[in-house]
Amino acid sequence: VTDMSPTVYVVVDDPSIRSALENLVSSHGLRVETFPAAKDFLRGCPPNAAGCLVLDVQMPGLSGLDLQRELKEAGIHLPVIFITGHGDIPMSVRAMKAGAAEFLTKPFGERELLTAISQAVAHDRQARASRTELADLRALYDHLTPKEREVMRLVVRGLLNKQIAMGLGNSEITIKQHRGQVRQKMGADSLADLVRMAEKLGIDAPK
C-alpha cells in the first residue's frame, strides 16, 4: 500500500467556482484535482485516493448527494465538504446525516474553506491509519486455525485454561499449547493486548 499524498478533489459544475476553488486551494500548497461533473470524478478517482472531496450539492445529472452515496458503496472513504447556495437548509441537513465532513454556504470565507479542508484531510489521514492497523490484525487473525480462533474468543472473555478445556472437551495441556500459538501468531504481548485486538476485530466481548 503506497501512501498517497493528500489531494483536494473538487467536483463543481460551475466553471467560475471550479477555477476559483482550484486557484485558492493550490495557493495554499495543496494538490488539487477538479472535475466538472460527478460522473467524471467517479471515472477518474483512484481507489486509494487520500485527502478530501469538495462537492457542489446542486449539479445537473448526478447530484452531490448521489455521488456521496455512490462513493460509500464503492468503499471510498474520502471526507466530503459540501458547498451550496444560500438557503438550501433541507439539503444541508440531508448531507450531514449522510456523513458529510463539512457544509459551506456560498459565498464562504477563505479561512472557513481551508479549515474545513485541513480538518478533513487530517481526519482522512487518521481514518486511513486506523483502517491500516485493523487490516494488519485481520491478516494475523486470518492465519489462526479455527481451533485457535475458538480458543482466542474464549481467552479474551477471561476464561481459565481449565474452563476452556472443559468447554471444548480438550485437555488443559492442549488448550495451553493453542493459547501459546494464538499469542505468538497475533503478536500479542499480554492478555490485555490480545483483548484490545479482539475488540478491534469485533470479536464478541464477554457478557
Place this chain on the structure above:
Amino acid sequence: MSESEFSALQGQSPNALRAGENEGLLSAIVNQSTVGVSVVDLEGRFQFVNDCFSRLVGRPREELLRLGFADVTHVDDLSQNMDMFERARNGEGNFEVEKHYVRPDGTYVWVLNNVTFLRDAAGVPSAVMAVTLISDRKRAEARQARATKHTALRAEVSVAFNEGGSLRAILQSCAESVVSHLDAALARIWTLDTGRAMLELQASSGLYTHLDGGHARVPVGKYKIGLIAAERKPHLTNSVQKDERVGDKEWARREGLVSFAGYPLLVEGQLIGVVAMFARIALGQDMIEALESIASTIAQGVERKQAEGALRESEERFRTVAESASDAIITIDEESRILFVNRATEKIFGHAAPSLVGQSLTMLMPDYLRHVHHASIKRYIETGRSHISWESVELPGLHKEGHEISLELSFGEFTREGKRYFTGVVRDVTKRQQAEEKLRESERSLRLLTEAIPQLIWSATPDGAIDYCNRHLLEYAGKTLEEMRGDGWVNFLHHEDVGYIMESWRMMVKTGEPFEVGCRLRRADGRFHWSISRGQPLRDAGGAIIRWYGTCTDMDKWKRAEGVLRETQGELVHLNRVMTVGELTSSIAHEINQPLAAIVMNGNACLRWLALDTSEVTRARASAELIISDGDRASQVISRIRALLKKAPSANSTLDVSELAREVIALTQHEVVSNGVNLRTNLGTALPAVSGDRIQLQQVMINLIVNAVDAMRGAEGGRRELLITAGKESGGVRVSVSDTGGGFDPRDAEHLFDAFYTTKSEGLGMGLAISRSIVEAHGGRLWAEPNEQGGATFHFTLPGGEEVSP
C-alpha cells in the same frame, strides 16, 4: 218540210239523183218544194240549192253556188253552227239547228235547219240541208216561253236572298233555279274566301250536288273558274270541245255538254265569287242575259249577307268585350244621354245598368262637375277643342250611395248619320289611390326613419353610383347630397384609402357580393375617423340588383379603445415577465452568487500567491484575470435580468431560437436543478432564422420552463425530467418543452390558455394566455399535448426564413 217529203229525200240515194233517168222529175220536185234544200260539201260550200232556198236567203242560185253556208248565216249563230257542222262532219252524225239567215238587204229569217250527211257512189261526202221557215208567231211564242222561265229564275233568286237562311242554302237554291230555268246540266257557285286568294264552292246543282271534290277550292287565277275571277270577265262558249279553257273534254263529250257560261260575281268592281253552268244546248242571247242578270243579283246578295254576318259578329264581339270588361263602358250622345252601359258600370257606380240608359251622364258626377261637363261637351261639339286629355284623366265620380269615387277615364267618339256619340272607359282607382297613399305614407315614415336614425346611411344604383345619403351622413361629412352623388363620395375618404376602397367598390358592383371594409372618413371638421363601411344589395324576384344599401359606422372610439387595449396588453405582458422573473429570484441570486463567490476566492488566492516567499506573480495575475472574467459574468447576468424586466416596445430582430433557448436555460438552470429536475436539451443547429422580439420570445420559453418545473414539483415521487427541443418545422421552427409532471386533462387543452386559468396557488394565470398572444403576434401557434407516459408537452411554432448560419 213535211214528214213524207223528208223521208222521200232520205229514201233516195244522191247517186240516183245525179245519174238516174228521173233526174228531170226529181229536180222539178225539189225546185217546186216549199222546203228550202241545199247541198254543201265538207267545207260548207254550196253545191246545190233549190228555188225555195234561193228565195229564203234572198240570193240567186248562181251567187249562192259561189258561197258557203257561213256567208248567209247570222253572225250570232255562226260559231255554234260551225261547231255543230264540224262535229257532224267528223262522224257525229246528223243534227238540227235553229238559226237565222241574213239576206243581202240586212233582214233575216228564222229557220229550222235539218242537216244530213251523205256519200255518193265515189264515197265523196256532202251534207244535205233541209230548211223550213219558222213563223214569227211561233218564234215569238218560244221566246216568250223562255222569257217567262228567265223571269221566274230572276224572281226565285231574289226571293231566295230575301227569305234569308244560311248563305249556302240561299246559293244552293240559286243553283237549282239555274238548272231548272236555264236548262243547265250543271250549275255551280263559288265565293271568294277571306284571304281573297281562293274560291270556295258554295252550291252545286244538276250533274253533281256535292261540295267537296276537285273544284271545292279553286285558286284565283287557275282553271277556267279561277281565270274568270282573276280577269273579272265572263267566259262563254257554245263549243265546249273547242274551248281551250275546258280541261276535261272527254267528260264534256260523254255528258253531251255543248256550252259553258261563267260569270264573275262583282259588286262595284269588287270580286265576290263566280257563278257558272254547263248546258247540253247552245246558249241563246236571252239565256246569257238572264245569267248575267242573276249573277249581279247573287253578287249583291252575297255581299250583303257577308256584311250582315260580319256586322253581327262584330257586334257580338263588342258586347262580349264590353260585358266582360272590369272597366265601365258608357256611350252617350251629344246631349249626354246614356245610350249604353256595360255590366261593370253597375259595379262601379252602384246603379242597375238598365236604369242608367236614357239618363243623363251627369247623374254619375258630383254636383260641382255637372255644369263643367255640360259646358265642355258643348264647347267641344262647337269648336272641336277639348280641355282635358282623352287618353287618361283622373276625375271623381258619384256612387249611387252618395260618396265620391276616384275614377280614371279615357274617351273616344264616333259619328253616325251626322250625330256624334262619345264612349268612355271608366276605371275605379279608389283602391289604387288608397294603396298609393299608403305607400307614400310608408315611404315618408321610412324616409323619416332613415333621416332620424343615428346611423350613416347611403344607397347607390346597381352600377354603384351614390344616389342617397341620409341627413346624418351629410352632416357627418359636411357635404351636400350633390357633392356625394355618383363618385363624389370619394372626396370623403382618406387619400391613402381611396385605392383599395375603389377596388372593393368595383368588386362589389361586379360580383354583387356584400362588402365590408374599414377606412378613414373625413369628418366635417376635417379630422379623419376610422369607420367600417358595409354594403348590401337589394334584389328583385329575378335576382337582379335593384339597389345597394349601406352604412358607415364610426369606429374611432373602438380604434382608440383598441390602442388602449394594446397598451394594456403590453403592460400585462410586462407584468407577467416581472412576475416570472420574480419566481426565478433564487435562480437569479444563484446566478449572481456564483461569480461573486468565485471573485472572493480568486481574490484570496491572489493575495496568497503574492504573499508567498516565492512571490508567484504569474499565478497572482491569472487570479486577477479570473476575477475580471467572473465580474463580467455577473454583470452579464444582471443586464440579462434588466432586459427582461425592462418595459420596452416590441422590437424585431433576426433570431436563432436555439441560441435563445440556451440563454433562457442558463437563467432557469438553477430553478430546474434545485427542484431535482433532470434537464435534457436537443437544440438543432442551422435552424431557419426567426424574426421577432428577443425578450418576448424568451419570456414565452421562461413561462413554459417555469410551468414545467412547477408541474413536476407538484407531483411527488417519480422521475423529474425536462426536455427542451428546438428543430425545423415546415415553414419555420418548432420549440417544444416537455415535462413528466401531473399533465392535464385533454378536455382542458384549450382552457390552459385562458386568462386567469391557473392550477397554482401563486400567479395570475396569465402566463400561457400571454405566451400564446406573443406567439400568435409573431405569426406562430402555441398548443399543448398530454404525454403518453404522463406529463405534458407544450409546442410553439414560428415562421422562419433563411437558415441561421451556424
